[in-house]
Amino acid sequence: MKFTASTSTILKQISALSGVIPSNPTIPILENFLFEITNGVLKITASDLQTSIISEVSVEADTDGSIAIPAKMLADTLKNLPEQPVTFNIDLDTYSISINSDNGRYKLAGENAADFPSIPQLGRADSLVIPSDVLTDAIGYTLFATSNDEMKPAMNGVFFNVTEEHANFVASDSHRLIRYRREDLQANLDAAIIIHKKALSLMKNILPSEREDVTMEFNDQNAIFSFGSTKLICRLIDERFPDYENVIPLNNDNLVTLDRQGLLGCLKRIVIYANKSTNQVRFKVQGNELTVSAEDIDFSNEANERLFCEHDGEDIEIGFNAKFLIEMLNNIHADKVTLKLSEPGMAGLIVPAENLTDEDVLMLVMPIMLHNFS
The missing domain is CATH 3.10.150.10 (DNA Polymerase III, subunit A, domain 2)
Known part of the structure; x- marks a missing residue:
């Protein structure tokens, strides 16, 4: 399998995904990016089992195929190369990867793509469209107040509570509570899900700076945020969020x-x-x-x-x-x-x-x- 793309094109994609890579993964293959090529489109996936990010980009490819590539070695190599086309030659039998540039050749060992964990599929799911600037504000207002106490898992994330009237984004660590409400964001469904702070921290870093619609799909276990050529898939926190409205005093005059x-x-x-x-x-x-x-x-x-x-x-x-x-x-x-x-x-x-x-x-x-x- 062989494909060609510019260093900046590949680096831009993997930079958005690098934050997902765990420092001490439960399974070694999670230290890799999964590269999959189908009809000239390169899909890059990174995962820590709880959160995954998928990004797509067009490349010049001679055939379809997939390979797991060591994330740190690839990122460090491309960061230190000037802007130029690079060609990836991949032996799908030995999982050997050769990166050829104008300056030289770099060879590294990949792994079997089949060993990379499968990404959750939602099946039947509810969906909601949130403008990217609203989502950025919601994360910015709440993320800092999430709890680090693993004995309180419901507070390790932000509560998304969307109704027909408005949307509330809530975070608390028991010492403080933040409620960010949007009156211009409603849905003909009741969304009440808790998204882990790591997933939101990663999303905050990859959301587009220009206003763009973000589609949020979710079921009881997972949520998918899609925008442009990027998807973030995260496992929801399966806990009941505290009744925050009853905590907020009404007579502070x-x-x-x-x-x-x-x-x-x-x-x-x-x-x-x-x-x-x-x-x-x-x-x-x-x-x-x-x-x-x-x-x-x-x-x-x-x-x-x-x-x-x-x-x-x-x-x-x-x-x-x-x-x-x-x-x-x-x-x-x-x-x-x-x-x-x-x-x-x-x-x-x-x-x-x-x-x-x-x-x-x-x-x-x-x-x-x-x-x-x-």
Whole structure:
């Protein structure tokens, strides 16, 4: 089997797939890309058994065939070659691969394509079309808040909850909860699936920068996201996502509105002086002034800053984990944010002061109990 393509063409395809390749695979062949040629179309597949990405590209080929090619060696070779046509000569009997370029010849050992695990087929499935920019935003708003706790598998991914009214994308790690709602995305079906954070992280890196429709097909076990010449297939998390709507407080009417970048910069400075195990900062709101402070008694470190704010409600003093707040503020695209508070022991909400049309962003964070009030 022989085919020819430019180094940039092949490299572009395998770069999108490289993130799937596991560092310590359960079966050795997963360290390979699966190359399959049919009627002049090269289909490249990478998989870790839970998530697979397939990409297609046209090449000049003399015959159909398939081979598993070592992923790292191939990627490293093409990265270090200048832009030029390269020809792959493959012996399907010995699985020997020869890559010929203007500069030289590179020979490596492949493996039998038949040993590569089969990719799940959905059969009967529901489908939904999501614009790529909406999907990019949904992943960006939620992915950082997923849990790393394998004892809570339902929280290791993002909950896609699409109804006839709207679409909710939800993530939580028990300390915070993010709900990104799109009013312009509905379906005449109820989609309630949890997609693992690794699959979403990979998808975020390969989604097109230009607006393009992404087709999501899913059944009880798997989901397929298709766009352009690329498909991402992932196994769903077979767990029940917590009833997130009941966690979101409805009576947080103590409102503090302030500049997002100003608060973000303040927190980045103040957290330096906080206790390293809790990262606790104290918010003290009096009138139109917010005082942010932190102390680490063990090392006699302390710091405080004052920020102007718009305040509607009673004076309040409440503690939060600064690292959580910093991550949340980094992932809100708004000039001003509003903190919706109620009591020192109750969850606080962070929302954009003004939401964009058709979208609603809500971020919940649990407080840290303050032991002494000043």
